[in-house]
Amino acid sequence: MAKQLDYHTIREIFDRFHAADPAPEGELAHVNAFTLVVAVALSAQATDAGVNKATRTLFQIADTPEKMLALGVEGVTEHIKTIGLFRQKAKNVIKLSQILVEDYGGEVPNSRAALQSLPGVGRKTANVVLNMWWRYPAQAVDTHIFRVGNRTGICPGKDVVAVERAIEDNIPVDYQQHAHHWLILHGRYICVARKPKCGACLIRDLCPFEDKTL
Structure with missing residues (x-):
């Protein structure tokens, strides 16, 4: 588990996520x-x-x-x-x-x-x-967010409730709405479990993960 990042670093991370994908959406199809x-x-x-x-x-x-x-x-x-x-x-x-x-x-x-x-x-x-659906800034912590949160120090925690609380406490309010989508997508496609794609990572220079790949 990485140490909790400081406010300015977290702000820079989400500035980059936002610049790359301003309004990320969940990938589950639904009509209502x-x-x-x-x-x-x-x-x-x-x-x-x-x-x-x-x-x-x-x-x-x-x-x-x-x-x-x-x-x-x-x-x-x-x-x-x-x-x-x-x-x-x-x-x-x-x-x-x-x-x-x-x-x-x-x-x-x-x-x-x-x-x-x-x-x-x-x-x-x-x-x-x-x-x-209701655009409430609730944070749904899955295995991807748990992994990314602890690897990067964005929202470390020993369990999903602790990670959820860390997101709420430490990520700037203006990024709360989309925070869990950015983290899920980052974990699903870049910061994967076995061989993270650090070479393609937007936040590689800000991430303290010791086992970065080339």
């Missing part, structure tokens, strides 16, 4: 808040590309909780069987759809606690939905 919740819940232990492939036809016929319920567990399973843990995920999608219909009038709630009460929706999923 409901399909976003479902997509993010399905993405656990699966790639965004894999989820998008599985939901392409699913969301064409079931873009509301009511339509999803009409499909039933077997119908949802048939659409998502190419992704990991699909049987349990199909059950969760039906359960959360039922809760949304019965308790929220078919609408997706926009509080973290309410979102986390839905089956298959944890803090990370709730934060993704709050950030991507």
Whole structure:
């Protein structure tokens, strides 16, 4: 775990991220808040590309909780069987759809606690939905952000909650909205787990990671 970087270095890092990609977006396909919740819940232990492939036809016929319920567990399973843990995920999608219909009038709630009460929706999923749909600067910490945060010293922490807090505490407010997307994309495509692509890294000169590649 690298030492926490100072404010000026973090500011420079996000200045560069912003210059390269002013408005980064999540890569999960969705058409409304409901399909976003479902997509993010399905993405656990699966790639965004894999989820998008599985939901392409699913969301064409079931873009509301009511339509999803009409499909039933077997119908949802048939659409998502190419992704990991699909049987349990199909059950969760039906359960959360039922809760949304019965308790929220078919609408997706926009509080973290309410979102986390839905089956298959944890803090990370709730934060993704709050950030991507309602544009609230919630920080969804996944394995990519955890790795990048600790390697670079941007937001070090022993667990995902600590890293989330470090992002909120140390990244300038004007960069909070897009912070987790910049960090996810950086970890997904540049600061990868086994052989980070340091030669192509925008922030190589600011990063204290000792095992940089050529």
